[in-house]
Amino acid sequence: MTNAVHVAHHYLAAWNEAAPDRRRALVAEHWTDDARYLDPMAQADGHDAIDALIGAVQQRFPDCRFILRGTPDGHNDHVRFSWTLAAADAESVAGGTDFVQLAADGRIRSVTGFLDRVPAGA
Numbered sequence: 151m152t153n154a155v156h157v158a159h160h161y162l163a164a165w166n167e168a169a170p171d172r173r174r175a176l177v178a179e180h181w182t183d184d185a186r187y188l189d190p191m192a193q194a195d196g197h198d199a200i201d202a203l204i205g206a207v208q209q210r211f212p213d214c215r216f217i218l219r220g221t222p223d224g225h226n227d228h229v230r231f232s233w234t235l236a237a238a239d240a241e242s243v244a245g246g247t248d249f250v251q252l253a254a255d256g257r258i259r260s261v262t263g264f265l266d267r268v269p270a271g272a
Contacts, residue, residue, distance in 0.1 A: 154224035157250060158231040161258065165204055165216045177201050181258045189246070189263030211244075211269075213237040219245065227252045232266075243269045
């Protein structure tokens with residue numbers, strides 16, 4: 151079992167990385183080539199689509215960052231953790247819980263996200 155805190159931090163680092171080249175490198179490093187992301191509002195398959203989704207979220211919320219909420223936990227090849235999306239010193243605009251399935255090499259194979267708080271107008 152890969153350390154759940156480690157997985158969550160690397161996952162959120164990609165979502166918070168504003169430099170496109172560095173973000174793409176983080177996705178390639180920590181996600182499998184055939185990785186899949188799914189939540190109630192979006193779906194992305196593979197590095198290109200996942201990177202594009204992250205970039206689109208950053209454009210919509212340019213001053214916000216994803217912040218780990220609570221302590222990630224996991225068992226076997228699964229990790230779960232919660233997060234909020236907020237600008238510095240501001241109330242969160244969104245929040246959720248993500249369930250990650252890992253590949254044998256410890257990289258992210260799939261993410262299923264549940265949104266606990268959705269931004270107005272979404």
